[in-house]
Structures are given as structure tokens and as C-alpha cells.
Amino acid sequence: NAGVTQTPKFQVLKTGQSMTLQCAQDMNHEYMSWYRQDPGMGLRLIHYSVGAGITDQGEVPNGYNVSRSTTEDFPLRLLSAAPSQTSVYFCASMLLASSYEQYFGPGTRLTVT
Amino acid sequence: DQQVKQNSPSLSVQEGRISILNCDYTNSMFDYFLWYKKYPAEGPTFLISISSIKDKNEDGRFTVFLNKSAKHLSLHIVPSQPGDSAVYFCAASEGIQGAQKLVFGQGTRLTINP
Numbered sequence: 001n002a003g004v005t006q007t008p009k010f011q012v013l014k015t016g017q018s019m020t021l022q023c024a025q026d027m028n029h030e031y032m033s034w035y036r037q038d039p040g041m042g043l044r045l046i047h048y049s050v051g052a053g054i055t056d057q058g059e060v061p062n063g064y065n066v067s068r069s070t071t072e073d074f075p076l077r078l079l080s081a082a083p084s085q086t087s088v089y090f091c092a093s094m095l096l097a098s099s100y101e102q103y104f105g106p107g108t109r110l111t112v113t
Numbered sequence: 114d115q116q117v118k119q120n121s122p123s124l125s126v127q128e129g130r131i132s133i134l135n136c137d138y139t140n141s142m143f144d145y146f147l148w149y150k151k152y153p154a155e156g157p158t159f160l161i162s163i164s165s166i167k168d169k170n171e172d173g174r175f176t177v178f179l180n181k182s183a184k185h186l187s188l189h190i191v192p193s194q195p196g197d198s199a200v201y202f203c204a205a206s207e208g209i210q211g212a213q214k215l216v217f218g219q220g221t222r223l224t225i226n227p
Contacts, residue, residue: 004156031213042117042202042217043157050213058214090156100145100212104156 002026004105006091012111013081021076021108023091031094032074033102036060036087043090049074050096081112116140117205119218127226132190134221136203139184143205145212148177148188151200151220160201161188193225 007022025032033048035058045058049068063085065077074093078085088109092102118137126132136146144165149157163170163177163186170177176189190197200222204215 033213035217040122040219042119042219043204043215044217045214048213059216092156094212096213100147100162100206101159102215104149104158106154106156 004091004093004103006089006105006108008108009106010109012113013078014113015082017081018077018079019081021078021089021091021110023074023076023105024072025074025091025093025103026072027093027095027103028071029093029103030071030096031102032068033058033092033094034064034066034074034076035090035092036085037090037107038087046076046089078110081110083112086110086112114139115219116143117203117216117218119201119203119221121221122219123222123224125224125226126193128195129192132188132193132197132223132225134188134190134201134203134223136186136188136218137184138186138205140205140207140216141184142207143216144208145206146177146179146186147204147206147215148175149202149204149217151202157202190223193223195225195227198223198225 034046035043047066049055091105094102147162148160151157200220203218206212
């Protein structure tokens with residue numbers, strides 16, 4: 001099993017550009033989520049999904065869109081990047097009704113200039 | 114408003130000694146708590162958890178203590194090893210459904226000195 005994979009590892013965007021951060025898992029987990037990590041802030045939940053076709057907002061959803069068309073994939077879209085979205089982004093997955101343990105990907109470091 | 118707080122940004126401990134990492138929370142609805150460990154350039158990995166029906170949970174060198182009245186939990190690592198050097202995050206949730214919406218603390222960077 002590859003676990004949770006994220007692409008790209010690094011990305012630099014100009015203000016106003018759009019992009020999609022990719023996340024995939026091969027563990028057949030129903031739950032997937034996106035977090036951002038900023039210095040002194042810990043990890044903050046952006047969006048999450050409990051299954052294909054179901055998404056919900058987390059603590060900091062503004063400026064981000066998600067969709068879940070398959071169990072395996074959960075892409076995060078930035079429609080118009082802003083410098084405030086400079087951060088490290090982590091995707092995670094979890095088997096619902098089994099444990100509370102979320103499995104995290106290696107992260108994507110995004111810089112918006 | 115930070116609902117989960119780790120007030121020590123960093124901690125330095127000698128190899129072989131005990132490391133104690135602390136975490137405070139303000140939301141009395143939190144009833145499940147987790148610790149994650151993070152190495153540089155990697156995602157966090159689950160370490161240990163505790164439910165509010167317990168006040169202690171042990172897994173090898175790692176023990177988590179929960180004091181519900183003080184809204185405080187701590188992670189003890191005994192004995193500390195160089196490989197324990199990492200950033201540790203505590204996280205909290207409200208029940209089973211709440212596990213879908215973890216709230217993390219800011220993290221504590223632990224350095225184990227030889």
C-alpha cells in the first residue's frame with residue numbers, strides 16, 4: 001500500500017492563479033480531509049469528506065473548493081490564490097467506525113507571491 | 114480562539130530522561146484526545162490516544178494522562194531516545210462524529226540531546 005499520496009510536493013503560484021492539489025489513498029478509507037499548517041497555528045481543517053459525493057466545511061474553508069467523485073481521490077482547488085494561502089497542506093484519510101486514527105500524506109508546500 | 118493549546122513551543126531533554134509534553138483545552142465537549150508526532154518534511158503520524166472515560170493510557174514508552182477537571186492532558190515519554198526528536202501535536206474531538214473534525218494544538222518541538 002502506498003498509503004496517502006500528495007502531489008505536487010512543492011508549488012509556487014502568483015496571486016490570482018488557480019491550481020489543484022492532488023490527494024489519493026489506496027486504503028479504501030471513507031473519510032478524507034485537508035489541513036493547512038501554519039507557524040504557531042498547528043493544523044487547521046479546511047474541508048473533509050465522509051464518502052464519495054459528500055463534502056463538508058472545516059474551520060478555514062474560504063478560498064478552497066473540494067469534490068469527492070471516487071473513494072480514492074480528494075482534490076483541493078484554489079480558484080484564485082492569495083498570499084494568505086501560503087502554507088503547508090496535508091491530506092489525511094481515516095477508516096470510519098474503526099478508529100480515530102487519521103493517516104496523513106507527506107504534504108504540499110505552497111508559496112503564493 | 115484556540116480551543117487546544119500547547120503553551121511550550123519547544124522542549125529539550127537529555128537522552129534517557131523523561132519527556133513531558135503538555136496540552137490544555139477549553140471546550141468541555143471534547144471527549145477524545147490524540148497525540149501525533151511529526152518529523153520534518155513528513156506528515157504527522159498517530160502516536161497514542163485517550164478517551165475521556167479513562168485518565169491514563171499507556172503504549173510502551175508513551176503514556177498519556179488526562180485530567181478532565183483541569184482540562185489538561187500530558188504525554189510522557191520514558192526513556193527519551195534521539196529518535197523521539199520531532200514536533201508533537203495534541204488534538205481533540207467531540208465524540209465519534211467529532212473525530213471527523215479534529216482540533217489541533219500549535220505543536221511542541223521536542224529535542225532529545227545525547
